[in-house]
Amino acid sequence: MSEGVAAAHDVLLVGGGAAGLRAAIAIAESNPSLSVAVVSKVYPMRSHTVSAEGGAAGAFAEDDTLDEHAYDTVSGSDWLCDQDAVEAFVQEAPRELLQLEHWGCPWSRQPDGHIAVRAFGGMKNMRTWFAADKTGFHMLHTLFQTSLKYADLTRYDEWFVSRLLVDDGRVHGVVAIELRTGRIEAITAKSVVLCNGGSGKVFPYTTNAAICTGDGMALAYRAGAPLKDMEFVQYHPTGLPFTGILITEAARAEGGWLLNKDGYRYLQDYDLGTPEPTPVLRSMELGPRDRLSQAFVQEVEKGRTVESPYGPIVHLDLRHLGAKLIDIKLPMVRELCLKYERIDPVKDLIPVRPVVHYMMGGVHTDINGATPIEGLFAAGETACVTINGANRLGSNSLPECLVFGARAGRAAAEYAASAQRPPPVVMQQVEDEIRRIDQMRRPERGSERIADIREEMQSTMEDSAGIFRSGESLSKGSDRLAELQQRLERVQLHDETQVFNTELVTALELANMLDIAETILQSALQREESRGAHQRTDFTTRDDTRFLDHALAYRDADGAVRIERSPVTITRWPPGERVYGR
C-alpha cells in the first residue's frame, strides 16, 4: 500500500445509515470474500435514519396489492417517477421489511402476532409497517447491530469524506479526514456507494439533523456526476415551529386533525375531500405532503393561521384520540411535545408548520444504483433513482433505503469483482486535496464567519425556493448564492488544532451545501411548470408537453450549473390527474 493510503478495499460504502448498512450486509452475504468498508462522519447509529418516525411501506396485507402501491406512488409523484423503478421497488419492499423482521426489528403487531400496518398519506390501503413511532430508530439499530455479526466488515467511524478519487471516468476511492487525529488520507476501493443522506440543512426550518448537509450529492456533483430533479424539495406539513422537530404523519393516520385559527379543518377547502370524524385513506389529513404544505401557505394568505414567535402556525389536534392510543401508537409524539413545547397532546393542541423534510432529487442513478461514473453507485436519499418524482409519499423512503441499498450493494460488489486496482495517478489527487484543505485553514484568508454565510444561504433558499417559487425569486436567490460562494473563499477558521476539528468539518459542509443550493435554484428556474412539490407562481399548471422529464444538473468546468433533460420512464400508468378525497 502506498503512503497516504489508510487502506484499500473492494467496496467502500460512504454513509452508515439504513442504505449504507443494508448495502454492507447485502455484500457480506452475497460476496463474503470481498473486502468491504463503511466510512461515515458519525458512528452509524447516529445517522439520520434514526429520526424517521412513522413507518415503512410494503404491500403485504392480504387485501393489498403491489399494483395499488405502485399506482399510489406514481400518482403521488405527479408522474415524474420512473415506473420501472417503482415496479421493482414495490415488489422488493415487502421482502426487505420481512428481512428486517428476521433480523429483529421490533415491528408493531396485531393481537395474533402478525405484522400490523397503518394508514399513511397518499396511500389507498393500509400498508405502512411501523415500530410504534420510532420506526427509523428501530430499523437503524437493527441494521447496525446485525452488521456487527460480520466481523470482517471494516468501519471508519467519524471520518469525513471530502473528495472522490476519480480518474478517466472511474472511481477509485475517497479522500477522508480522520476526525480523531486530523489525518487526511485516501481510502481506495474498486467501487464506492454513496449512501450519505439528504441535504435539508440548506434550508432554515427542517426536520433534518445537523449532519444532513448533502455531502454525497456534492461529492458526486464535483466529480462530474449529474444531480437529478433537485428542484423537488419536500416540506413536511407538520414540524414544530422553533426546532423543526418532526411530528409524524402517523399522528394524522391515527386520526389527528389539522385546524386553522378558527378550529376549522381547512383542508376541505383545497380539493382534498370532506371532513369525516375518522381517517379516510387518500383524503383530507391523509392527502399527500406537497398538497398539504401548499394548503398551509394559502391559509396564511387568507389570514386564517395563528401567529407565533416563529411565524404563522396551524394546529394539529390529537386530543380526541385519547391518552391510551397516543401512548401505544404515538409515544414519541407525546414525548417530543412534552419536552420541546411543554404541552401535552392528550389535552393541548400542537402548533405545527411546514418544514423541509426530504430531497426528492439526488445523484442520478439507474435501477441498480449505478451513476454515470464507472464504479460509483448511490442509494437512499443521496440518490435519485427515482421512485419519488415530484413528491415522495410518506413511508416510502425507509423501504427505498433497503431496496436500493441492497441493489446498489450487490451491483457494487459485482463491479468490484472485475475491476482493477486504482492507478498510481490518483495519488496526486490526494495531495491536491490535502493542499485544498490546508488552504482553507490559512488565517489570512479573510474574516467571514461560517455561521453568517450558512444562515444567509438558508434564508435565501426559503425566500427564493420555498413552497411557492417564481422565476424572479429564483433568479434573485441565485445572485445571492453567487455572493455567498465568494464570501466562502474568505471564511476564517479559528480552530488551528488537528484533533476533532469540527469547525473545519462545518466549513467543508457549508461548501457542499452551497453547491447543492445552486443546483436546486437552477433546476427550479428551468422548470417552467408546477408539478408536485415544485410550484411556480408564474407557471401555475403542469405541462406534460414540455416537462414530463427529469432535470440533470451538471457542474461545468467554471463551476456553473448546466441543466440537461432526460425522459421519464412510463411503463403502465400514463399521466393522469391526481385525485384525492373524491
Place this chain on the structure above:
Amino acid sequence: MADSIQMNVTRYDPDQDSAPTVARYEVPLRKDWAILDGLNYIKDHVDGSLSYRWSCRMGICGSCGMNIDGEPKLTCAAFLSDYAPGPIRVEPLSNFPVARDLVVDIGDFMEKLPRVKPWIVRDDVTVIDGEYLQTPEELEEYKQFSNCINCMLCYAACPIYGLEPDFIGPAAIALAERYDLDSRDRGQRERLDILIEKEGVWGCTFVGECTKVCPKHVDPAGAIQRYKLKAAQENVMAFLLPRGTR
C-alpha cells in the same frame, strides 16, 4: 428571567494542553433553548473552535451526551432555563478518555458491544416462510430494552465502570437482555457464556445509577439483575450436571 446565562465549559486540546481548562461564556437565556442551543451559539458567534458532538437535536441519535452540573444529560433535551440563574457547568461525560473539549472517546463501548451478540441468533427459518409471529405481549417483554440509543449516559453514571474499565457495562448488558427476551431469538446460551465472566454482570454491585440517568427509560440495572439470576442458576446447574449432559 435574566436575559443571559453563563456557561462554564471544559476545553481541552490534547496537542496543546496538559490538563483541561474551563472557559466562561455568556449566552442568551431563552425559554426554549436547550443547553445544546447555548453551545451552538458559542460555536457560531463567539468561539468557532469549541468542539462537541450533536446531530438530531430531538433526543434520538444519542450524540450529545455531556455532564451538566455533574450529571450526565442529553444536551438537546436539557434546557438552559432549568439551570437559571446559572452558571451552568458543561463537561465531557465522565469515565471516558477525553478526545477534545466535550468529545469523549467511546471506542471501548464500540468494541464491547459486539461481544454480547446484539443480533437475532437463529437460522432455521428463511424470509420466504414469512414473518415470525410475535404477539404484542411478547413484544412488550423486551421492548423497553430495545429503546437504548447508545448515548453513553449510563456508562458516565456507573461508578463500577469508572473503577473497573473491563466491566462490559449497562447499555451492552441491556441490549443482551433485549435479544434474550425476544421470542424470535435462540442465542441466550451464547450470551450467558459471555456475561457470566467476571467482566460480565458480576462486576455490578447494583448501584442503579444507570437506570436513573437513562433518557429513554430503559432499565439496565434491571437487566443486570435478571442476568445475575440466570448466571446463578447456571452455576448451580454446572455444579449438579457436567456440561455435556446439559
